[in-house]
Amino acid sequence: MNMMVTRRALLGGMALGGAAAFLPGSAFAFRADGATLYPATNAFIKGFVDRRELAGTLACIGKGQEAPLSFGAGTQAMDSAKPVGPDTLWRLYSMTKPITAMAAMLLIEEGKMGLDQPIADFLPAFAKMTVQNTPDGSITAVHPAKTPITVRQLLTHTAGLGYNIIQTGPLRDAYNKAGLIGGQVSRLPIPGMPPITPAPSLAAFADRLAELPLVYEPGTRWSYSVGLDLMGRVIEVVSGQAFDAFLKTRLFGPLGMTSTFFQVPASEAGRLSTNYFPMGGVLLPIDPGTSSIYLDKPPMPYGGGGLVSSARDYDRFLAMLLGEGETGGVRIMKPETARLAMSNLLTEGVATRGSMIDGQGFGAGGRVSLAGSPTGEGVYGWGGAAGTIGFVDRARGYRVGGYTQYMPADVLPFQAKFGEAFYKDVMR
Incomplete structure (x- = not known):
């Protein structure tokens, strides 16, 4: 049964909260030294699993065009023994928006x-x-x-x-x-x-x-x-192409994003995490990975919130952005196009007070930090309704993803505070 995404769920997924709003190709490594290099981030994401607030959490961080480090805790579901990793599939929800843009x-x-x-x-x-x-x-x-x-x-x-x-x-x-x-x-x-x-x-x-x-x-x-x-x-x-075909031809194929889907193939169902609704200290499975609605063909490809992807795949997209249109020797767009897309595209006079981007700018499908932001200029990205977050910091040369599955995203501070934890590591 198709159910609408609740107002509170997507609002929570997009808030990215105060400081987190921007405080927020290559081989992939799932390495323990990621936890050593990013101790605050590791302690932050691991805490949710240790406290049994979330089934599994993952961070994926890359510097420049180097291979990213992924480190995480927990499993794909509370009733699963399969640990989360770079190929676990997560519901991106509105992290789809930057891809469409x-x-x-x-x-x-x-x-x-x-x-x-x-x-x-x-x-x-x-x-x-x-x-x-x-x-x-x-x-x-x-x-x-x-x-x-x-x-x-x-x-x-x-x-x-x-x-x-x-x-x-x-x-x-x-x-x-x-x-x-x-x-x-x-x-x-x-x-x-x-x-x-x-x-x-x-x-x-x-x-x-x-x-x-x-x-x-x-x-x-x-x-x-x-x-x-x-x-x-x-x-x-x-x-002149179907929207999903255009994405596959122009983005997913060239970038090697072979695990990004509007419909998860049955052969890949074993990688799909379970989405939860935290209530009273209990995680209620609202979309089990083994019987997910994402295994069905959607009525339409939702450019605002329909994709499922892995940390490995989304990092390739972020690497392309950080490389101003190029990663792994593959050029997707011209540097000037990438820079324009990640710049503040709001026209003069647009009211933002009281909105999710109050005090920030907005580019093509994602929030943009401004000179007065805690991080300064150069950060572009967005989050998803089930707790995920992804962004690039062009000034410092990082690409960053945080992954878990729960909604509404404001019920727990994973998404809202993930960026803050990351910047404790890189702004020491």
């Missing part, structure tokens, strides 16, 4: 679409959007949008679009009714989560979304949204 940047690099081009040039249904007179108020008391939605705005959550995990009232209900969700959680019924029939394709998703009003005027406010899911449809139309 970089795919879009490839089309921008090729001149097939422009950063500030209206998406209505590709999806005509978005030519005449309306905006709620009152955000999250009536969906019939609306007015015409003053400006068109652009590619930049989809990449940066400034298009004015909503999210069923963010919005309240009639617009949230309309999103749910139309099946405009950003991912899957479980085959199992979960208390408090209404059953929703997801849109059956990216084309249907886009068409249904275009019929609903925007929450805000395009380009005026940062508001977490389905923008990167919609970008998947834009990529299909512009490239």
